[in-house]
Amino acid sequence: MTGVELILLLPLIVLSGAAVAVMLAIAVRRNYLAAFLLTLLGFVLTIMAVALSPGGPQRNVTALFVFDDFARFFIGLITGAGLFVAVLAFDYFRQQRGQFEEFFIMLLGATFGCAVLVASRHFASLFLGLEILSVSLYAMIAYSRDREISTEAGLKYLILAGVSAAFLVFGMALVYAQTGALEFSRMPYITASPDEPLDIIVLAGFGMIIVGIGFKLALVPFHLWTPDVYQGAPAPVTAFIATASKGAVFALLLRLFAQTDVAFYPPLYVTFVILAIASMLFGSWLALLQNNMKRILAYSSIAHLGFLLVAFMGRGHIQSTAAAFYLTAYFVTTLGAFGIVSLLSPGERDAEWIEDYRGLFWRRPFVAVVFSVMIFSLAGIPLTGGFVGKVLVILAGEQAAQWALVVVLVTASAISLFYYVRVVGIMYMPAEAGGADRPALPGLSLQGGGALACLTGLLVLLGVYPGPFLDLVRDMVTTVYAGVLPR
């Protein structure tokens, strides 16, 4: 391994080093604040390492990793999400009884798994990254010891992730048995021989890989326990699953099917179209029936992944740019929304019922306004990042001539407006008299308020002045096609 390769690997080295450092610090002396600060330091150093590392297309490190601009962009995004989740978790767990220092080790580990995932170019690193992420998440989801639903959610996620990993790895084995390829770049390429049908075993292998990824992204036939997991997990963990975990798997999907165009083989292509349509419609429709804020946001995230798949259905610079921009806006919004749920949660239970938000504006005007901005962005109202993202995705779908998908996207967005408006409306209703049975709202800490203000500012900036960021995304993300597509 050369010096350049070590420098390229630096983000991964720093992240894993930070996890070990926090573990050792806890072994020497338990201190919640110190563990939190060390974690923050680890995340900040990782972001610096990503920013300073030499970019460009096709920076391969061994057979396992590639640190091109695509990987740098997504590692930066995911580490940023990890940073915000750490801030949220610090406030959240401080109100509960118990020892929560180890939570930060898990958080660093899960972020490390995500980073491995987006930088992988080989089935081995893909599987390892995914499992590092999953195993850390089992522990994080079940972390609230004194809550029954937390354990239940952890167990459900364990079974779900175990089955999805089995599907994924069996699919890999089939592809390997038939083609002898474990690296993405050596996978079959159908446009090279368009008349020749794909081998049935390879097709089955990729089908099972898609099932495994579908579980991870909570696309509709595979979404069954997702809302339960979102509801039962501690709110900061839910924020992490909805953003970093899904974002990393989606980035992996983009890379895997940029290197091999098997996704555009008709049977698989139709599968993706069906998954996208089902996710958009069912996600939006089922969210209408919920009274639990975490479940509403869970179904909303299912629908959003469906929207993202629309951008995935084409192959080119417009599609990948749209997907990355949409994903960034979704990260900011979802972190903000779950962040508010997390910051409003008193120690005993999460502020998850929609009634908890009645009249929020009259009690906490700042939080209510921030939450409204987040909901508007999820709904795709102009002047927010979500709107620009949605426009880009529609353009990408139009470019790929996927009219059916675009129509469903617009329909699903219209349906989703109903529950978004309901959530916003209830916050501005007058708080009813005698609401004393409601638990008192915890005070907003300086770092919590700062994080919310920061996310809101980012979101409005993305919505009002997206130009510079859009250029950055286009330059960085399209490196995924280096050596595959002519520019």
Add this chain to the structure above:
Amino acid sequence: MATIPIHYGLLLAALLFVVGLVGVLVRRNILFILMSIEIMLNAAGLAFVVGGARWGRADGQVMVIIILTVAAAEVAVGLALVLRFHGWFKSLDADRASEMRG
């Protein structure tokens, strides 16, 4: 030694995988569900061994070892969760885990 055709090996692996999947869907005891997941993962391992034998390379075997390692890590965390579950519900019946619906 006569060589076994590759499809027989893949068929056996697929059969094992289906046995595991049916186990996950049918069994209600959490321990058996975890064991069924192990069967599915090992079926994938077997398919990798078959593939490695076909191509005469070591990377299939390397994948098997990775799968075994990861499965062990998963079970370690999984059993801890099962213990917690038993502490709450005094049972290992997965259907008892139905606090959340919708």
